[in-house]
Amino acid sequence: MSRTMIAALVLVGLGLLTGCATSKDELMPTNGMTMQELWQQGSSMSAGDAGQQNIAATRATLRRPITSADMVEEQTRYTREAANEIHSQFSRLPNPDLVIYIYPHLAGRDQSVPVPGYSTVFPLYQKPHYAMPGETARPPGRTR
Template sequence: MRYLNGLLIVTLLLSGCSTNQEAVLPQPDTSVKQVWNEKMGQGQSPTDLPAGAGSPTRALDAKALARKQSDYARDSYRETQQLFKRLPNPDIVLYVLPHRAGQLPVPGYTTVFPLYERVHYEM
């Protein structure tokens, strides 16, 4: 009898915690796409573009663009090149993953650590 009373109490408590999904998360009258179109496009169709948005002003040359951007591109070889020649001391190249410093994002970067404590440079 005691077991039956305990089971009845647990069942009543658990059924009291159950709710209907519609009561907790009712279905909205509008979809996310409709809200987006209303707020961002002022009711316009998402395919409507501002005047001149679809046509470039000049033709793009992929090779010239790649040459122009190669001076600004980051790579680990350029970042770890040494300006002054070192005497043999193995380097440990470390890549620091992108992270945050407080609220500010810090991009990923590479750095070099010498294996030995002291670094000697050529004269």
């Protein structure tokens, strides 16, 4: 090995040892508080009357009773229909639109007819493609 290679390895080794010489207290000061004290301080701030009311309101929202309208909506969502079965089992794969800009040009036999520039849109695939049952490219609940 050459001397420059050895010197480079020594410098890298010294750099690594210098990085390990840093103490955790310098990197993350704790201000003298333990983890238990931090936990108790955080829980005492939310344990006030306003905090308890917020918790109770959130729990009441989550534990709301199911109304008959909710049940009808759930039943109609799971009702088997021919169209529903086809769209849920064989969903269409996305067919993105491509936009192309046609620059101004001359057309015709003699190249004497000016055509202004325009944009046009066409689908990427010529015909729709369908996913196999269980294979989907769309998020659940979205049709067409």
